Amino acid sequence: MNEKIIHVLSIDKKVNNFLVKTLKDIIGDKLHVVGFCFEEGVKGPKSAPLVLISGKFLYERARKVYPYSKIISAKRTINGSNLEKLFILPKGKKVLVINHPKETTIETICSLEEMGINHLEYIPYWRGSGIDIRDIDTAISPGMIHLCPEEIKNKIDIGSRPIAFSTFAEIMIYFGLNIEFIDKFAYEYGRRLVNAGQKISEAYQRAEGLRKNLQSIFAEIDDAIVSVDEHNRISEFNPVAEKLLGFSKKEIIGNKVDSVFKDIEGFSSLIADKEKKDKLLNLNEKRILCSYIPLSKESGESYIITFKEVSKIQKLEENIRRVLYKKGFVAKYTFDDIAGNSEAIKNTISKAQKIAKSNSTVLIIGESGTGKELFAQAIHNESSRKPRPFVAVNFAALPENLVESELFGYEEGAFTGAKKGGKEGLFEQAHGGTIFLDEIGDASLSIQARLLRVLQEKEVMRLGATKILPVDVRVIAATNKDLKQLVEKGLFREDLYYRLRVLPLTLPPLRERKEDIPVLAEIFMKKYGISKRLSKEAQYCMDKYNWPGNVRELENVMEYVANISEGDIIQVEDLPLDVNNISIKDRGSNGDRDIKLLIEKLDCLFNLKDVEFILEVLKGYKDKNIRIGRRKLADLARLKGMELTEEKIRTLLKNLQQYGLVLRGRTRQGTVLTKKGETILGYIRGE
Numbered sequence: 001m002n003e004k005i006i007h008v009l010s011i012d013k014k015v016n017n018f019l020v021k022t023l024k025d026i027i028g029d030k031l032h033v034v035g036f037c038f039e040e041g042v043k044g045p046k047s048a049p050l051v052l053i054s055g056k057f058l059y060e061r062a063r064k065v066y067p068y069s070k071i072i073s074a075k076r077t078i079n080g081s082n083l084e085k086l087f088i089l090p091k092g093k094k095v096l097v098i099n100h101p102k103e104t105t106i107e108t109i110c111s112l113e114e115m116g117i118n119h120l121e122y123i124p125y126w127r128g129s130g131i132d133i134r135d136i137d138t139a140i141s142p143g144m145i146h147l148c149p150e151e152i153k154n155k156i157d158i159g160s161r162p163i164a165f166s167t168f169a170e171i172m173i174y175f176g177l178n179i180e181f182i183d184k185f186a187y188e189y190g191r192r193l194v195n196a197g198q199k200i201s202e203a204y205q206r207a208e209g210l211r212k213n214l215q216s217i218f219a220e221i222d223d224a225i226v227s228v229d230e231h232n233r234i235s236e237f238n239p240v241a242e243k244l245l246g247f248s249k250k251e252i253i254g255n256k257v258d259s260v261f262k263d264i265e266g267f268s269s270l271i272a273d274k275e276k277k278d279k280l281l282n283l284n285e286k287r288i289l290c291s292y293i294p295l296s297k298e299s300g301e302s303y304i305i306t307f308k309e310v311s312k313i314q315k316l317e318e319n320i321r322r323v324l325y326k327k328g329f330v331a332k333y334t335f336d337d338i339a340g341n342s343e344a345i346k347n348t349i350s351k352a353q354k355i356a357k358s359n360s361t362v363l364i365i366g367e368s369g370t371g372k373e374l375f376a377q378a379i380h381n382e383s384s385r386k387p388r389p390f391v392a393v394n395f396a397a398l399p400e401n402l403v404e405s406e407l408f409g410y411e412e413g414a415f416t417g418a419k420k421g422g423k424e425g426l427f428e429q430a431h432g433g434t435i436f437l438d439e440i441g442d443a444s445l446s447i448q449a450r451l452l453r454v455l456q457e458k459e460v461m462r463l464g465a466t467k468i469l470p471v472d473v474r475v476i477a478a479t480n481k482d483l484k485q486l487v488e489k490g491l492f493r494e495d496l497y498y499r500l501r502v503l504p505l506t507l508p509p510l511r512e513r514k515e516d517i518p519v520l521a522e523i524f525m526k527k528y529g530i531s532k533r534l535s536k537e538a539q540y541c542m543d544k545y546n547w548p549g550n551v552r553e554l555e556n557v558m559e560y561v562a563n564i565s566e567g568d569i570i571q572v573e574d575l576p577l578d579v580n581n582i583s584i585k586d587r588g589s590n591g592d593r594d595i596k597l598l599i600e601k602l603d604c605l606f607n608l609k610d611v612e613f614i615l616e617v618l619k620g621y622k623d624k625n626i627r628i629g630r631r632k633l634a635d636l637a638r639l640k641g642m643e644l645t646e647e648k649i650r651t652l653l654k655n656l657q658q659y660g661l662v663l664r665g666r667t668r669q670g671t672v673l674t675k676k677g678e679t680i681l682g683y684i685r686g687e
């Protein structure tokens with residue numbers, strides 16, 4: 001009988017840990033599993049009854065280490081995570097596949113192709129491969145994404161490759177594990193792999209749903225829309241665009257966008273810098289409002305352009321369209337996009353995940369910028385309604401006279417100016433999906449009455465219509481106002497309030513979960529293309545700030561920082577005024593609380609004893625009306641046995657000056673205490 005020991009040998013430590021863990025998890029009670037990797041300098045000769053190597057390519061090297069053992073190579077498969085991100089990538093897109101070494105990389109590509117994910121052009125990449133990556137922006141890797149070159153923007157980790165069932169069976173047969181166990185194992189492990197298969201099929205369906213959704217939105221939308229792929233070729237063109245721009249879809253699909261629209265003056269500059277923007281352009285004596293809208297990172301550099309003929313649109317209606325359609329009818333965020341490690345956010349996410357399973361109406365309550373829309377989208381995407389539309393309506397942005405027709409639609413001739421053929425309302429367009437009613441507290445009483453009817457009867461009637469249309473829409477409302485108070489003031493219907501808050505979800509403000517600030521700051525830094533560290537003082541300011549605008553404000557601050565800060569470290573001066581105003585300068589005289597804040601701040605930067613010493617000396621000299629220089633301060637410190645170099649004193653004085661505690665003369669004029677400094681000195685001593 002063989003001793004029940006198996007050695008696992010690979011090059012990479014990470015891969016080794018993963019393989020060892022998989023074996024231990026599944027057959028750890030039957031076998032003793034030990035891992036070795038070349039990265040850590042494994043040397044032979046060694047012996048073990050059976051050696052599992054991470055890939056065939058390792059055989060020769062393994063044989064040198066284990067001259068007499070049986071060696072088998074692990075067959076590996078794909079685990080299925082993040083695969084929807086691959087399905088969303090456009091057909092034929094060049095994608096780096098990262099692994100190590102070359103043979104494993106090729107194997108990974110074969111596994112992807114075997115699983116039917118073959119719409120992409122895979123370029124193998126391994127450490128030292130020297131492949132030219134100039135026109136590639138996306139990379140995928142099964143757990144080795146850390147090997148990805150820095151300059152690749154879109155990195156997709158599809159998770160480490162699990163061991164295939166056949167390899168497990170080979171190991172178990174070798175050790176003579178009983179057949180009953182193999183059966184049980186086959187069932188369990190098989191189920192895991194089936195799950196991976198299911199994940200793939202679901203991912204595919206989701207991506208397909210997204211594509212179809214986009215196509216149907218294109219066909220339905222009243223504005224001219226053109227979608228352009230990352231090679232600047234036109235990939236979709238809706239009927240309104242055909243009419244407005246005078247091209248037929250068949251003629252121009254696949255053509256370069258700048259050559260098709262070369263007659264539109266100023267068009268090329270609109271698409272040149274790949275930023276979301278609008279521009280008024282001239283085409284055949286028409287004034288056209290062109291909007292450039294970049295799509296998500298996953299779709300590479302692709303984008304959408306909308307065209308609106310200005311003379312034909314009433315200005316008001318145009319603004320509304322922009323608000324309404326700015327995000328399309330697709331929810332892009334999932335729970336994975338909600339960042340934060342605080343208990344508060346984790347509990348909220350877990351509650352929201354439960355809410356997603358139900359079909360009842362949700363009321364999200366939270367201050368501005370806390371992520372109400374983000375949560376609404378994540379709930380939709382986690383629900384069974386995911387493949388259907390997510391329609392967002394913002395009551396604060398919609399003018400009262402248009403809310404009704406936008407929400408419920410109208411029949412032809414319902415009012416002067418009503419479009420021929422009538423118009424579908426947003427409730428109808430959200431059919432099967434979710435409607436997000438943002439800032440519901442701003443809805444007028446008459447709209448509230450109509451909303452109540454939709455919630456109760458699950459049907460809508462267009463303006464001017466006689467027939468009723470059944471709609472199946474889940475409502476997620478959101479508010480940053482105290483609706484209960486509005487009810488008390490008679491501004492919000494009580495019956496609607498209770499209809500809405502079947503499942504209430506309260507989002508915590510950022511000031512109550514400050515431990516989330518670093519992780520969110522990091523996410524936004526990445527978003528704005530910087531990777532820097534916050535100085536201790538800047539971190540302090542961010543932490544003490546109250547964040548009235550919550551996460552949105554934090555995002556704005558990081559965008560500001562990305563534009564302002566120059567070195568590798570974000571200094572307090574790089575923060576916008578509101579945030580670095582925690583600075584003592586303007587607050588020193590505001591009583592004990594602020595002085596305490598100053599002391600805390602100085603304490604986090606310097607040794608408080610040093611601060612006290614400097615202020616004390618300066619006070620003595622001020623009484624004699626003398627300014628004192630750095631060298632003198634350093635000499636005095638030395639006499640007192642303190643370790644205060646001139647350089648340290650210089651930084652300290654600079655900070656004390658910044659907070660208005662001392663006045664420093666230029667060059668050799670020395671330093672003197674201010675009135676504010678005296679107050680603080682007294683306080684520090686009293687502490």
Ligand SMILES: Nc1ncnc2c1ncn2[C@@H]1O[C@H](COP(=O)(O)OP(=O)(O)OP(=O)(O)O)[C@@H](O)[C@H]1O
Nearest residue numbers: 337338339340367368369370371372373374551552
């Ligand atoms: N936990 C989070 N993780 C990552 N990003 C977040 C988080 N919370 C909010 N954000 C981001 O902050 C911004 C504001 O979020 P969102 O628009 O959902 O807030 P809101 O509460 O709906 O705001 P308003 O009340 O002003 O409409 C968005 O860019 C969103 O992606």
